[in-house]
Amino acid sequence: MITRFVCNGQPVEVETPPMTRLLDVLREELRLTGSKEGCGEGECGACTVRIDGVPVMSCLVPVAQVAGCNVQTIEGLAGALVHPVQAAMLEHGGAQCGICTPGLCMSAAALLEENPHPSVEQVRVALAGNLCRCTGYQKVIEAVSHALVDTGE
Amino acid sequence: MYGAPLTKLWNADPARPGRVCYPPPQMSIGSSPPRRDGLSKLTGRALYADDLRPHRCLYGATVRSARAHARIVSIERDPAFDWTGVTVATAADLPGPNVVTLMTDDQPILADGVVRHAEEPIALVAAPTRERALAAVRAVRVTYEDLPALLDPLEAEGSPVQIFGNDNVFKRIHLVHGEPSRVTGYLIRGRYRTGLQEQLYIEPQSMIAAPRPDGGVTVTGSMQCPYYVDRAVKRMLGHDRVNVVQSVTGGGFGGKEEYPSMLACHAVLLSRLTGLPVKITYRRDEDLRATTKRHPAVIDLSTLVSPQGELLELHARIWMDGGAYHTLSTVVLSRAVLHAGGPYRCPHVNILGTVVATNTPPNGAFRGFGAPQAQWAMERHLDRIARVLGMDPLAVRRANLYREGDVTATGQTLHDPGAFAVLDAAEAAAKAPFRRKTLRPGVTGASMKAGRGVALAWHGCGFTGNGEAKIRGKVGLEVHGNELLVLSSSTDIGQGTETIFPMIVGDTLGIAQDRVTVAQPDTGRVPDSGPTVASRTAMVVGGTCFKAATELRAKLEAKVGPGSFDEQLLRWRNLGLADPTHESTYEVDASVVWDPDTYQGDAYPTFGWSCVIVDLRVDEDTGEVLYDRVVTATDVGRALAPVLTSGQIEGGTLQALGWATAEEVVLGANGAMRNDRLTNYIIPTALDAPEMVTCLVEIPFAGGPFGAKGIGEIPMDAPAAAVAQAIEQAVGIVLDSLPMTPERVLAAMGAR
The missing domain is CATH 3.90.1170.50 (Aldehyde oxidase/xanthine dehydrogenase, a/b hammerhead)
Known part of the structure; x- marks a missing residue:
């Protein structure tokens, strides 16, 4: 089956069985390997992308469901630039091994667009679907809390 | 080499709780430049193994x-x-x-x-x-x-099922110090257990x-x-x-x-x-079922104590389950034995450790490497002593913490032990008020009871005894034009090796750290620096980077005379010589003496010290533990890059909290992990994590680069015991087995 959608601003067309996981389409067909597979069952959040702005775990989404949608991956979060979340994560030490980092950035960016002034608890809730084993989340939360300042609010 | 040892405390700023206060930068060491691999990881460009497709x-x-x-x-x-x-x-x-x-x-x-x-x-x-x-x-x-299958480690030694040798014992270690059984006092006994834990790296x-x-x-x-x-x-x-x-x-x-x-x-x-x-x-379920875990342990402790709570004599019996094959079990047991007494003085010690084979998947290396199991037992035992004597748990610890010149169970004399320094730093930071975490939806708060717990730990930095002398780790340096390349087999697995090695080399040569990069580890190209384990990368391999840079300078100076590194390099080139290279080998301080047969001598070149103060609440309806704040104070020797240093401590602390109350490996009838999914093997999320206050205490170690000690594993040692003490204070139950899952907390409260 041919599925057409917009990925990181570019129209794409892929020919796969309709139940192929979006994650596999991104990684294998489109060679966008920034979305990672940590568990394959929607628990770890390393494969988080945004579909029409909403953060979702791409390992749970059959590609047929994104027909006509806007899909944004970590590679398209800021294009050639650096998103304020990425800059803040770099400055505050929010990334260590980095495998969960793209997913965390996608969830954090979605939060800040919706709510530029989240409380620490709101940050924790927004990131609760992204498992990180390196940081204890302390510096990730610091980074996301400071990223809103850097957006020029 | 680094002048007289001095103690500097970099406490949390009381005006801004939750923030780490960093020492002022001095060249690059002590500052926190963005990590070298940060941007590529943040933008998704970094290529992990499964991203490669030849x-x-x-x-x-x-x-x-x-x-x-x-x-x-x-x-x-x-x-x-x-x-x-x-x-x-x-x-x-x-x-x-x-x-x-x-x-x-x-x-x-x-x-x-x-x-x-x-x-x-x-x-x-x-x-x-x-x-x-x-x-x-x-x-x-x-x-x-x-x-016939042997699944219970306590039945291994006499079992007719033979897995390893003729008694299923991978290793027995007996450590005796002083003259046990010669003193009298209050006899206090306890049995303590720890469970399996999965490392759960997010990349399978x-x-x-x-x-x-x-x-x-x-x-x-x-x-x-x-x-x-x-x-x-x-x-x-x-x-x-x-x-x-x-x-x-x-x-x-x-x-x-x-x-x-x-x-x-x-x-x-x-x-x-x-x-x-x-x-x-590997798929995640396969990774969970098949790969190594933290060794589970059963530890019996019996102590003689004075009426004031001083330890007079310690007997420890440690059993660990190694699984079906040896892997690194001998070394894990060794570290458990050497850390069994915790950071406490005791003149007469008798420790017997055994690691056995069972028909379960092999256990292996996991941050802390036996020390967390042993220190969980000792900290819980000190709480038992406090209970029996009617003392404050902290007072029992104060009565026994190592002091300057004390001698350990292996006969090692301690210089500059940081036990009191980290305790003072943690207590000072814990005075600051904190905001209770908002309760989760559906939790009313009516059934919540608050508690605070404190625990301490020590951790030997680098390999045990003569390990480094055997390995003789190497580091190479190559000059390429204006840039330098560090050749090492130490891997950056998130802790920041790629970032700190250039800082060490740059500062030693007196040049900007960003002119130095680390080569990708490739055994066809880099020398063997030893494995990336045992809290040794910054201290030992970083120390070899320091040595290599120092020797490179000496090599240039011998040829072209004194001057800045760049002046020397210019004169070197003017002689028509090719860009210089140098390889250095780590040298063990000759004063470190260790006898692997008697387990006497200098077990480690130095120790790190930590104190953890946990504030939590226990839900009396569900048995769930909610963490509000965790204060840690850790003696790191010298924080080479404080953001990386505190990042290691915070991550290790949460991993320890997971071990304490969330993570339970359930074995099926065939001895393999049954809860092989992230839906039922639970690790902490951002919602579960406490606010963390991370105090870096710096008691420089003369054998480490710029005074640095190893810090990778010590955050794993103390938190679980602090949690148990806090639960005890909150709801009056005594838990001596890990993990303290809601089910077990609830059951213990029901039995009150």
């Missing part, structure tokens, strides 16, 4: 044992399956010895005739797609003849083997120790045309210390049979 790469998968202990009667291919394009490998296809080379030659690469634990690899398949490979695994039929194990034009093989993958893999593959192949490359690695925590050697042997075998590149990436 041309014509096949996918490998593993046929595993369903039984705990059985004879393999037959391995057959289902005739109904289409085997076109699929390659199957068994032990019969191995070109060399069927051994995963590590410490003891007991673990086969593929089971040959008998399986000794569930999930043991029996056969391998390679196919053009992952789906075909997984389907082929299901089409391989293994017939077994069951043998992954490895690629690709044929080289010269008939050799390049192995690329997720790993901590490229030279372990290098030695294992070379021995299996019987030739040296092998190089091993570390790809960007998504966490290790010990789980990628020894296991990748087996995975690499598997990928190389399939590549050899097919003549094509082969990639094996």
